[in-house]
Amino acid sequence: MKVTFLDFEQPIAELEAKIEELGTMQGDASVDISEEIARLKKKSLTLTRQIYGKLNAWQVSQVARHPQRPYTLDYIQNLFSGFEELHGDRAFADDPAIVGGIARFEGEPVVVIGHQKGRDTKERQYRNFGMPRPEGYRKAMRLMRLAEKFKLPIFTFIDTPGAYPGIGAEERGQSEAIARNLYVMAELRTPIICTVIGEGGSGGALAIGVGDRVLMLQNSTYSVISPEGCASILWKSADKASIAAEALGITAPRLKSLGLIDAIVNEPLGGAHRDPETMYENLREALEDALREVRERPLNALLNDRYARLMGYGKFKEAKA
């Protein structure tokens, strides 16, 4: 598949185009140009390292939304086996913006749940751009209850611009659906491991994001509001999204330093989409570690830890009473 380059990657894109051009010429060239190709490839690599070595928050959010980035079903297919997708909230509908089901991770039965975006226009529409409606969150909750009943650990994968702001979604209780999940996940009697794989968009992300371990891929983002939304409210202009992205502190390293996530999973150079196989391996290792850690704790201790961690969120000062 041809890599789609982002705006800030244009210098890399130009080099890569040149390399490709030379590659097609090589067959009928009278002079050997393989040396030149090797030189350019090295240059491209160095350039990518340079650019990715100092991505700003806005650039990271572009990578997090990259149209070729692996989505939940890609991770499920490559990290899990025997996936049986389970559908519907048993009340209203099946929401394709959230997928879930039973699978095996390293042979062990587990429940997987995640936001799902679409690859092409048709699928994007079908998946509603990964923006769930209440029935999506209620399906997720139903699967979590299933996991609890059969003592299966849960893996969630977060990748959404946010919960869908629509008329029907409001009519069917978008707020309550999200809130109920926060409540249920806080006391669910089975381990929960959450990974932000792309966009962690606000309450719509958090609604499957409460757990014992929260991981973020290196170029994913997690935010209370989209940079564009924040910019249009506070700066009165969506053009200021890059400034808002910086101010909101949405990147993995920043959130780790604030103690809001546990671990950062390294991505291959240039982002997860440039080398998905390496990404799958990195995430597999991280999930294995996380599962082993939570498995070591007796369930009651794990639940106490989870509660303590939830209560610890927040920064404030206390005046002497």
Next chain:
Amino acid sequence: MSWFQKIIPPKIKRRAESRKVVPEGLWSKCPSCEAVLYTADLDNNMQVCPKCGHHNRIGARQRLALFFDEDTGSEIAGNVLPVDTLKFKDSKKYADRLEEATKETKETDALVVMEGKVENLPMVAAAFEFRFMGGSMGSVVGERFVRGVDAAIKGKRPFVCFSASGGARMQEGLLSLMQMAKTSAALTQLSAHRLPFISVLTDPTMGGVSASFATLGDVIIAEPNALIGFAGPRVIEQTVREKLPEGFQRAEFLLEHGAIDLIVDRRELRKTIVRLCTAMLRKPAPKIS
């Protein structure tokens, strides 16, 4: 008394006399029915328009003063104060916004929590100050909420929250989002102790507050015509590109769609809440004054 004054009917006479002693600014216009109201009448009526029943927004402290029996409320966690962790700055610094909000509202953040008695029943109640940065929820709101819940558990009291909020506080970034998880989690403990949580949704209750504890009440009450929802009406209109239905996201709309238990007039709130809480605690029915 002149012959002229003698022939004026008493009703008109009283009005003519009172006009003399009323200084300017003591009249206000109802934003709903446009009736011109004597401000003192509005004050004596819990800021509900005596003509049309429109519920004006009220501040956190006034709300709690109206709720608790006289002189029984004492504040909890008022010493928990905001910090600007992200050093957030848009057109203004977050630190400056906090200072301005404090100056304007005399509050240190957007939630006030108190314990006290309502018709002699001990309770803990929290109320949002909407004028403090739109009642937005940051770390302090979350922490005060949790300490209120803890106090309720310790004192075996019901917990009541009057919400009025635009949602999470952007200036604290993801820390604000996590307050949704924190406050919702605290309610699992209240439930484990079988203590009632009454959530009262007042105008407006949106975003992160609506999508966390506010919709997790054992009983969810709304004030008439309050705007309640996840996404704001403008955002929805822009997304779906169609006109929103009449009364969309209003309390009556939510009641019709099964999202809330009941709509209660502000003047009846404390009685309703006491009746519900005494029943849930299996206590004798209250003798309501």
